[in-house]
Amino acid sequence: GAVVSQHPSRVICKSGTSVKIECRSLDFQATTMFWYRQFPKKSLMLMATSNEGSKATYEQGVEKDKFLINHASLTLSTLTVTSAHPEDSSFYICSASRGGSTGELFFGEGSRLTVL
Amino acid sequence: EDKVVQSPLSLVVHEGDTVTLNCSYEVTNFRSLLWYKQEKKAPTFLFMLTSSGIEKKSGRLSSILDKKELFSILNITATQTGDSAIYLCAVESYSGGGADGLTFGKGTHLIIQP
Numbered sequence: 001g002a003v004v005s006q007h008p009s010r011v012i013c014k015s016g017t018s019v020k021i022e023c024r025s026l027d028f029q030a031t032t033m034f035w036y037r038q039f040p041k042k043s044l045m046l047m048a049t050s051n052e053g054s055k056a057t058y059e060q061g062v063e064k065d066k067f068l069i070n071h072a073s074l075t076l077s078t079l080t081v082t083s084a085h086p087e088d089s090s091f092y093i094c095s096a097s098r099g100g101s102t103g104e105l106f107f108g109e110g111s112r113l114t115v116l
Numbered sequence: 117e118d119k120v121v122q123s124p125l126s127l128v129v130h131e132g133d134t135v136t137l138n139c140s141y142e143v144t145n146f147r148s149l150l151w152y153k154q155e156k157k158a159p160t161f162l163f164m165l166t167s168s169g170i171e172k173k174s175g176r177l178s179s180i181l182d183k184k185e186l187f188s189i190l191n192i193t194a195t196q197t198g199d200s201a202i203y204l205c206a207v208e209s210y211s212g213g214g215a216d217g218l219t220f221g222k223g224t225h226l227i228i229q230p
Contacts, residue, residue, distance in 0.1 A: 036158055104202065106222070109218060110217060
């Protein structure tokens with residue numbers, strides 16, 4: 001149980017286009033979803049926290065107009081990279097929480113974005 | 117389908133004890149195994165392991181990978197209450213164009229009691 005799926009796993013796009021990445025909790029309702037970006041030395045940076053039905057909370061330094069996050073239902077959150085540039089190329093990962101006090105998170109498989 | 121299994125799922129020990137956390141995996145096109153400490157805003161990177169038998173060490177934490185038996189362990193010696201966290205194991209796989217997949221285990225919830 002507690003599976004989180006991301007789609008697409010890889011995407012290549014031209015500079016200036018927008019790309020949408022989906023994060024779905026397949027067998028549970030996720031009250032909160034998180035979006036991360038992985039950097040070359042494997043560190044994960046939290047970009048934003050997304051709660052169903054409300055606006056996402058962005059971390060300092062993350063442009064909310066560039067990285068649009070929508071959490072329209074308890075099983076789906078989307079990250080849209082708008083007007084993508086080569087420096088946006090990265091590995092984006094989502095995680096989902098069922099709630100509760102343990103802080104347990106379930107991670108997606110990640111999405112590799114390459115902007116040409 | 118790639119799979120990462122961590123054990124135990126939870127562990128409660130007393131301060132000063134030594135703990136060993138386990139991570140076994142089944143992935144195609146293994147690239148590396150990563151350990152993270154999940155706390156606060158994002159998992160904190162601990163180690164990346166790519167070669168068997170070479171121990172990586174950072175202070176009281178150490179980790180080693182066995183690519184033949186497909187597992188890794190994370191050791192924490194002289195545990196402190198600040199070590200309480202969820203420890204995540206993740207495996208990177210690739211399809212030739214760079215790391216393309218990251219599969220996380222469910223984590224081990226470690227609680228250190230004073």
